[in-house]
Every structure is written in structure tokens, then in C-alpha cells.
Amino acid sequence: MTPLVLGCLAVLLAGPVPSLMSRWPALRRTPVAAMLLWQSVAMAAVLSAIGAGLSLTTAKAWRNNGTILEYAVATIALGLTLLVVGRLLLSGHRVGTNLRALRRRHRAQLDLLARTERGARVVEHDVPVAYCLPGVAGSRVVVSAGALERLRSDEVDAVLAHERAHLKARHDLVLEGFSVLHRAFPHWVSSEAALIEVQLLAEVLADRAAVRRTGRLPLARALVALAEGRAPLAAMGAAGPALADRVRLLGDVEPHRGQSALVVLLALGVLAVPTTFVVVPWLQSLT
Structure with missing residues (x-):
């Protein structure tokens, strides 16, 4: 029974549940709790997928006088579990290697060609753009000369605060993790909605950090002015996804404590269900 429940949970949490969550825009009003969820x-989803295979493989009935069919099923389950883990590791290696290579090359170009102003690297480009380039060896906040010409001083401050919030919170690591999950599994299993929504939540969190420093109006004006710019690959741009939704959320100043508490409890519950199904039978087998 446990393998069946975990298998169903894995499929639901990988596809249908994220699709339904992405149609709940009210979640964006509490971005911290929503990101946790x-x-x-x-x-x-990952724990359920791995737990389903392990629970079949280590079933007590099949360790004692199991039939050939039971051992065959256990072997197949173990193989599928190893396949899931292997795809996760391979996807993590590919995504991480590609991102770091792109950022390393771009960082070298910035250090060679860009000038420093207001603690950011300024590139000679007419299109207004602003983005950050995360990296363990040294992060960079980048703005174009076109952005500095078009934005007022307080708007530039808002944009820089937005990008520095990304770097401080390491939103790039969160997005990298979801990219790994999205690419590790077939499209009919994984949901692109999760990756898109988490990208939006990361921007909303950075927006709120910038608002606390500079106010809503300078950031809103800056985001509209930067709408035509696009950040390069492996970077995080201020004019990111769902710009209209983000500007609307800037006007939502309510704390929404009740919703935050409910979403956090839901997040804990979602994680507790597969953990219980995986850990409890294992503890019982030990005793």
C-alpha cells in the first residue's frame, strides 16, 4: 500500500499540483510563504518518487521467503529508484556546469570592458537594462549606460537595491534547484508551471526588498522603463517575468498574516506526508 500511495503522491506533486498552484495568484501576496510552499x-515530489521505489525494494515480506515474482518487482523498483536519482544528479551536473561556465565568461567580459559606478558595472549599451550575475567567485550588479541615462537617481537606487536583494538572498540557487527538477524528468511528469512561478516569486521578493529601501513609486517607474531590456543568459534581470503583475503587487502593502500562516502550515503538511510514509515503516522494520 505504501509504494502505491507514494507513487501517486509523486505524480500528483510533480504535475497536477503545481499546475493548480500556479492558478492561485493570491499566493503571490505572501511571497515568502509561497516560496516555502x-x-x-x-x-x-522527489521524496515520494524515491520512497516509492525504496519501499518496494525493502518490503519485509520480500526479504523473507519471497517468490521469484516478488524479487523481480523489487529489482525493477530498485532500478527505477536508481534511475530517478541518476537523472537528478545528471541534471544537477549539467545545469550547474552550464550556468557557472556562462557566468564565468560573462564576468570576465564585464571586468574587461565595463566601468564601475555606484557600486555596479556599467556597460556601454543604449537599451536600458539592469541585472545581477551571481557567483561564488564574485557577484556583479550590472546596468547599461542607457538605463543610467533614462532613470532618475532614486530609480537607479531602486534597481540596484532589487538586484542586490537577489544576490543577498541567493535566489539563483533556488531557481537552479527548480531548473534541475524541471530538466530531470519528462515533460509529461514535470510541470513548467513550478519553474515559472518560482521565478516570479523571486522577483517579487526582490521587489519588496527594494521597496523597503527606496519606496514603491521609484521602483515601479524603473521597472516600466526597463521593460524593453532583457538580461543575458544565466543572469537575473530587474525586468523579469510578469512585469504587470509585479507592478500591481507593489501596491499591496497588507501583511496578510493569516494567509502566510495557513500557507506555511500547508507547506509543512505537504512535506510531512511523504516523510511519514517513508520513515515510519523503516522505523517499524528496525524494531
Whole structure:
């Protein structure tokens, strides 16, 4: 029974549940709690997928006088579990290697060609653009000369605060994790909705950090002015996804404590279900 439940949970949490969550825009009003919920759903999906295979492989009935069929099923389950883990590791290696290579090359170009102003690297480009380039060896906040010409001083401050919030919170690591999950599995299993929504939540979190420093109006004006610019690959741009939705959310100043508490409890519950199904039978087998 446990393998069946975990298998169903894995499929639901990998596809249908993220699709339904992405149609709940009210979640964006509490971005911290919403980000926690999305991470819990992703972790629970992986735990369920791996737990389903392990529970079949280590079933007590098949360790004692099991039939050939039972041993065959256990072997197949173990193989599928190893396949899931292997795809996750391979996807993690490919995504991480590609991102770091792109950022390393771009960082070298910036250090060679860009000038420093207001603590950011300024590139000679007419299109207004602003983005950050995360990296363990040294992060960079980048703005174009076109952005500095078009934006007022307080708007530039808002944009820089937005990008530095990304770097401080390491939103790039969260997005990298969801990219790994999305690419590790077939499209009919994984949901692109999760990756898109988490990208939006990361921007909303950075927007709110910038608002606390500079106010809503300078950031809103800056985001509209930067709408035509596009950040390069492996970077995080201020004019990111769902710009209209982000500008509307800037006007939502309510704390929404009740919703935050409910979403956090839901996140804990989502993660607790597969954990219980995996850990409890294992503890019982030990005793």
C-alpha cells in the first residue's frame, strides 16, 4: 500500500499540483510563504518518487521467503529508484556546469570592458537594462549606460537595491534547484508551471526588498522603463517575468498574516506526508 500511495503522491506533486498552484495568484501576496510552499512541494515530489521505489525494494515480506515474482518487482523498483536519482544528479551536473561556465565568461567580459559606478558595472549599451550575475567567485550588479541615462537617481537606487536583494538572498540557487527538477524528468511528469512561478516569486521578493529601501513609486517607474531590456543568459534581470503583475503587487502593502500562516502550515503538511510514509515503516522494520 505504501509504494502505491507514494507513487501517486509523486505524480500528483510533480504535475497536477503545481499546475493548480500556479492558478492561485493570491499566493503571490505572501511571497515568502509561497516560496516555502513551492519548495516543499518539490521536495515532497522527489521524496515520494524515491520512497516509492525504496519501499518496494525493502518490503519485509520480500526479504523473507519471497517468490521469484516478488524479487523481480523489487529489482525493477530498485532500478527505477536508481534511475530517478541518476537523472537528478545528471541534471544537477549539467545545469550547474552550464550556468557557472556562462557566468564565468560573462564576468570576465564585464571586468574587461565595463566601468564601475555606484557600486555596479556599467556597460556601454543604449537599451536600458539592469541585472545581477551571481557567483561564488564574485557577484556583479550590472546596468547599461542607457538605463543610467533614462532613470532618475532614486530609480537607479531602486534597481540596484532589487538586484542586490537577489544576490543577498541567493535566489539563483533556488531557481537552479527548480531548473534541475524541471530538466530531470519528462515533460509529461514535470510541470513548467513550478519553474515559472518560482521565478516570479523571486522577483517579487526582490521587489519588496527594494521597496523597503527606496519606496514603491521609484521602483515601479524603473521597472516600466526597463521593460524593453532583457538580461543575458544565466543572469537575473530587474525586468523579469510578469512585469504587470509585479507592478500591481507593489501596491499591496497588507501583511496578510493569516494567509502566510495557513500557507506555511500547508507547506509543512505537504512535506510531512511523504516523510511519514517513508520513515515510519523503516522505523517499524528496525524494531
